[in-house]
Amino acid sequence: MVREINTISVIGAGYMGKQIIERSALCGYNVHAYDVSFESLNEFISELNKSKDIKGEIIHHNNLPEAVKNADLIIETIPENIELKRDVFSQIDEVAPPHAIIATNSSSIPISKLEDVVERKDKVMNIHFYHLINWPMADLMKITQTSDETFEKGKKWVESIDITPLIVKKECYGFVFNRIWRAIKKDCLKIWSGGHADVEDVDKAWKIFTGSDEGPFEMMDKIGLDVIYDIEMSYFKKSGDQDDKPPDALKELVDKEQLGRKTGKGFYEY
Ligand SMILES: NC(=O)c1ccc[n+]([C@@H]2O[C@H](COP(=O)([O-])OP(=O)(O)OC[C@H]3O[C@@H](n4cnc5c(N)ncnc54)[C@H](O)[C@@H]3O)[C@@H](O)[C@H]2O)c1
Known part of the structure; x- marks a missing residue:
């Protein structure tokens, strides 16, 4: 062909x-x-x-x-x-x-x-x-x-x-999957920063529910928390909605160079 x-x-x-x-x-x-x-x-x-x-x-x-x-x-x-x-x-x-x-x-x-x-x-x-x-x-x-x-x-x-x-059938910020992933990240970060549950339990729940090998916090650690923070900020800048602002606790991890796998420590220790 x-x-x-x-x-x-x-x-x-x-x-x-x-x-x-x-x-x-x-x-x-x-x-x-x-x-x-x-x-x-x-x-x-x-x-x-x-x-x-x-x-x-x-x-x-x-x-x-x-x-x-x-x-x-x-x-x-x-x-x-x-x-x-x-x-x-x-x-x-x-x-x-x-x-x-x-x-x-x-x-x-x-x-x-x-x-x-x-x-x-x-x-x-x-x-x-x-x-x-x-x-x-x-x-x-x-x-x-x-x-x-x-x-x-x-x-x-x-x-x-x-x-x-x-x-993508109609122009959309975040395209298809980034938008879905963003919704998951946003609430996972709120659950963690608000002290509602431990990252281990959120990840366990996700793995049982989806059959995936990795939970959202493990994935964020793999991507890099600096990258995650910048992406969340770009959604916040786009909407101007305080509800979209990434938690200060995430910024604190970034400032301490706890960026996930690449620095040996993020939500988890490696
Ligand atoms: N990093 C990711 O996970 C990811 C995922 C999906 C999409 N993207 C998108 O892909 C694009 C690239 O991201 P990246 O992470 O690969 O960036 P990167 O910084 O790793 O790579 C960009 C490359 O472009 C080169 N460059 C800069 N100016 C140039 C020019 N004028 N002409 C030719 N080369 C030039 C740089 O030397 C560099 O090698 C961005 O638009 C980003 O949003 C990134």
């Missing part, structure tokens, strides 16, 4: 970009990568080529125009800064082939906030991945001008790299 998308470009190869490069290349796609930090990307690609059975080719570029010029799909995974993303989206639009789809992996910026900087408004969308190995799913969201063809191609590509697409 001829695939509609054969060549991918990943712009920004940090924590998420690297996972997308690896998964795409393992699934046989040719991947062109560009990051302003050339050295770390170079090391990552040589290590990957040595350690894994990479079926596609990974090509490393030192400038954006070269990295996107043969792409069918470009995934932008640069930092979560709207001005930076708008600038990079407009650069990509100028130099990418006219048929190419441009997607953002942003955790919070809807594609509607980037569409006015591109000409190809029918070929842009959100493809928001979670950790590709632990949580193999991605939220897909469009704007009114994203064509059905673009959306369908994006969806097929996501499925082709063994990731489950979650379709």
Whole structure:
């Protein structure tokens, strides 16, 4: 079967970009990568080529125009800064082939906030991945001008790299799963900070109820409590509702560098 998308470009190869490069290349796609930090990307690609059975080719570029010029799909995974993303989206639009789809992996910026900087408004969308190995799913969201063809191609590509697409039917902060996870976190944090129950019991209840191996507090420790705090603050800033403000007790853990697994102590000790 001829695939509609054969060549991918990943712009920004940090924590998420690297996972997308690896998964795409393992699934046989040719991947062109560009990051302003050339050295770390170079090391990552040589290590990957040595350690894994990479079926596609990974090509490393030192400038954006070269990295996107043969792409069918470009995934932008640069930092979560709207001005930076708008600038990079407009650069990509100028130099990418006219048929190419441009997607953002942003955790919070809807594609509607980037569409006015591109000409190809029918070929842009959100493809928001979670950790590709632990949580193999991605939220897909469009704007009114994203064509059905673009959306369908994006969806097929996501499925082709063994990731489950979650379709956002109407623009929504937090997409599909981040919004569900956020509701769970918010109340778990309130139960803990209000002294209503111990984290162990909340996690036990969650594991019995869902059959999951990990409870919400164990998951938050894995993600990092600094990351959790920043995300909760972004929901609070968006709504302005005091009920959305993360508890001071969480900020205290962050200030004490008790960030979860990565510092050896968070809600639990490791
Ligand atoms: N970290 C997560 O768990 C997660 C999950 C889902 C989505 N996201 C989203 O993915 C995006 C990237 O997040 P991340 O955690 O991978 O960040 P990161 O900081 O690990 O990586 C960003 C990379 O972009 C590079 N970069 C910066 N400016 C650039 C430019 N102008 N051109 C090319 N490269 C540039 C940086 O050198 C860095 O390697 C963000 O929009 C974030 O919201 C993150």
